[in-house]
Amino acid sequence: MAFKEIKIQELSINPVTVFSEGWALLTAGDKNKFNSMTVSWGAIGEIWSKPTVFVFVRHSRYTYGFMDNGEYFTVSCFLGKNRNELTLFGRKSGRDCDKYKETGLTPVFDENFVYCDDAEYVFLCRKTSKTEFDSNNFYDKDISGCYSDNDYHSIFTGEIVKILKKTSK
């Protein structure tokens, strides 16, 4: 499937629903070893004068180690498509199975990046930071309920180095 590179100024997707309703695959690693998982929490914005994607990854995820160790990551956005496949990517762990084989989705290897050929948009990112949540800093006490098992998210930021948009099937 074909993608074309677009500028951030040409991006017309909703920055909230692209995650919350559309779902995405977060992928880290390289062509020799990589892993992808479904994410529906995230953000697109600007920090340190860099267009940036923010993703939230719990320590228990297999993907976490790839995010920690690698210099790059990608966010492949599906805009509500491939729901069954993304449900599998969000329920099974790459520790236990090959999620690409099980779903039939196709990884693409592009220099430093691995992303999903079946997505509608892809953000190719260079990792810029990792931040840990501190439970003392939640002003909204309801949030603590997300962490009753102490499996906290880390916030990873990545400078957007390229945006791809699907052009054809």
Ligand SMILES: Cc1cc2nc3c(=O)[nH]c(=O)nc-3n(C[C@H](O)[C@H](O)[C@H](O)COP(=O)(O)O)c2cc1C
């Ligand atoms: C719709 C959906 C959204 C999800 N969003 C996130 C997320 O934003 N952050 C996270 O850490 N886990 C999220 N998950 C859970 C992971 O995708 C899931 O635990 C996955 O199996 C981890 O795979 P891995 O062990 O191969 O990394 C989500 C799961 C689903 C189904």
